[in-house]
Amino acid sequence: MVRGRLRLLLSGPASSGSRATPKETAVPGGNRIHLTYDDLDAEIARLRSAGLSFRTEVVSGPGGRQILLADPAGNLIELFQPAHRATGQP
Template sequence: MAQTSVRYIVYDVDEAVDFYRDYLDFEVEMHPGPGFAMLARDGLRLLLNMPGAGGGGQGGNGEESPQPGGWNRIQVEVTDLDETKARMEKMIIPIRGDIKEGVGGRQIVVEDPSGNPIELFEPAQKS
């Protein structure tokens, strides 16, 4: 079965690896050098590249190198959003806005050390 991969451009791969491993429970599958790492969690492969590093960190046809940021994001499911948010606040992790509630559950967007967004999502309780 094919695995879904998402590539994030980060300023510091080592710092990003620490963040995703220590705070969001990703496993490091590969970290061959300072410009690239491959992590995994629950069927998602996360590829981390520095701007200009390797194939994935380069722009195409003389374009500028990709940069971190924006609003496209991965979603990481959590069991207790309030506790997770409190832990992120304690560690001074940037948080974009307040917890939002919808039909499917509750979510909040936090940032990795390079400013890439991650949606933390707590599914609604099934009745």
């Protein structure tokens, strides 16, 4: 669903969003802030150089690639690159 700049994404059974979040990264409710990037690898490198650490490694699924980090309050933030923008994917 889309309303202005807000998108609500529902994860289907074949999506990477349907995979269980590792226990060490899970937060109550399982919600995440989802940010989309054209070049996920460049954003990961930029954030690591700024001293941020990630909760997971990059995960690839049919919709694209993602990685998780947490904000200072512990809320999960998903950085996502759609498959049509992901390197080496159609």
